[in-house]
Amino acid sequence: MAATGNFRYRPVRRxxxxxxxxxxxGTSMAMMLRSDLGLNPxxxxxxxxxxxxxxxxGTATIVTGVAVLLLWIPLRLRPGLGTVSNVLVIGLVVDGALALxxxxLPLAVRIGLLVTGIVGNGLAxxxxxxxxxxxxPRDGLMTGYAARRPGRSVRLVRTVIEIAVLALGWLLGGTVGLGTVAYALxxxxxxxxxIPICTVAPPPEPTTGPTAQPERAVPAG
Structure with a gap:
């Protein structure tokens, strides 16, 4: 059963x-932006x-997401509903939240926004x-590239990509600061x-009937 493409189990919940x-x-991203204390890479x-x-x-986020999705093509990755929704929804929400x-704001409020934004980002x-x-799209690019390069861990690939993105963003005028370090940690x-708390487990595979998997023989001794 393809967990990312099957709508038949718990569709409303998922x-x-x-x-x-x-x-x-998107809301947590806006909170970190308004804190003006540093952002994730x-x-x-x-x-x-x-x-x-x-x-x-928000528009810049959407444009970047589309560009990253194009990089999935040579990796032969297939986006799911969550991938496409990620590109569109987050960008729209962050612009709306920034307007509100x-x-x-005072420094104490900005620190509160930063902390709440980081925790909210983890929950999101x-x-x-x-x-x-x-x-x-960004997570898929990292895991997909690591899978195509045997021996390279996802953590290493993610670190290299995010350092490059962070450096380029800083050169373009993006905010790097305490919040950047706090987010990374x-x-x-x-x-x-x-993630384990929020993961919706698929239904168990049937153990009887025509679709059940045959039991494997256990060798004696």
Whole structure:
């Protein structure tokens, strides 16, 4: 059973969780932006691209997502509903949330926004990945590239890509600061905590009937 493409098991729960996670992701991204204390590597790039192009940061996020999806083609990766939704929903939500969150906030409020944004981002990651409709375009690129290069870990590939994205974003004028370091230290443990809790398990394979898997013989001794 293909977990990312089968709508027949718990579709309402999974779809609700997917879009709740994407909305929360865009909102948490806006909170970190309004904190003005530093962003995660990809959002540093999104912000830098927004500043040099004149696009809104949400539009820059969507454009970047589409460009990354094009890089899936040589890796022969197939996007799922969650992948396409990730590209569109997060960018729209972050622009909407930025319109609602005021600017020029006191430092204590900005720190609160940063902390809440990082934790919310970890929960959002668990929700949309746990819905099992496919990874986001950036995560898929990292895991897909690692799979095509035997011997290279996902962690190494992710680190190299994110350092490159962070450096380019900083050169374009994106915000690098305390929040960037805090995100780098916290997002791994947060995702590791939330993903198992939020993952919607597929139904068990049947043990009887025509579709049941035959039992394997156990060798004597």
């Amino acid at each position: 779809l609700t969780q997917l879009y709740l996670g994407l909305v929360l992701y 990809w959002d540093v790039f999104h912000q830098g691209l927004s500043r040099v192009s004149g696009m809104s940061i 969150i005021p600017t020029d 990651t668990g929700l949309y990945l746990g819905a099992r409709f496919g990874p986001g 916290a997002i791994g443990p947060l995702a590791q905590f939330f």
